[in-house]
Amino acid sequence: MAQELKTTERQVPSKLDGGERTRSRPVFVPRADIYETQDNIVLLVDMPGVVPEGVDITLEKRTLAIRGYAADQQHQTYRQIYTEFSAGDYERLFTLSEDIDRDGIEASQKNGVLRLVLPKAAPAKARKIQLKMA
């Protein structure tokens, strides 16, 4: 039992590539909203403190990986007296269920929220079937 408790306290290996991280910073799973419209799948990911240049998005086969690197909060001559959140990196993986038009993916970042628009590939779009009148 004791041995098991110890292993859970250790730094969790990165889910993205299975290796351990070299930077000792906390890694958070960002909160995300995902919704689907007729043509697109839209992802909204909360990553406060991450500048647009610090966002890294990769799509490999059906696995979408989102990473965000937040800058350290530095306050010279200030001393921290109360903490509810800490700066860290964000990492999250999604498996896409439908074929996505890879070239049409759009990403934007506003007010610390990443917005990804993944257009559905043509065959996955719903087709309306007309009834022939007999």
Added chain:
Amino acid sequence: MPLSDFGRIGIDPFLEMRRMQHEMNQRLAGVTDGAAQEFPPINLWVGENSVAVTAELPGIAPDDLDLTVRENTLTFNGNREPRTEDENAVWHRRERAFGSFSRTVQLPFRVDPELVDARFANGLLEVELHRPEADRPKKIQIKG
């Protein structure tokens, strides 16, 4: 006589419990206890005559946030809009909270409402507040 005869039955309850624990740990690995936490989460920093408050406010436009300073309190008021441009959108996942929020933070000392510096970038708010001149501690010279 063997210490346990679980092997004979074919089920080891301890092995089963370890397996369940492992499974629970895996499931809970990505869950943060954000639901019970107040919004926005804040950090407080203290300097000699000033205090800095940082808050995580992702998805909120600077115009949608109201900051009020009174005596030694700082109040955040705002609204997080649920964002869909399409009424017929199908939700796959909904983890980001929305709705209006209000939070009042007590600062370690009274602050000058005229001397407030607020910066808001990438969903991270930074407010710097200063102690009024009259309240600053004065060093008293001792005559020999």
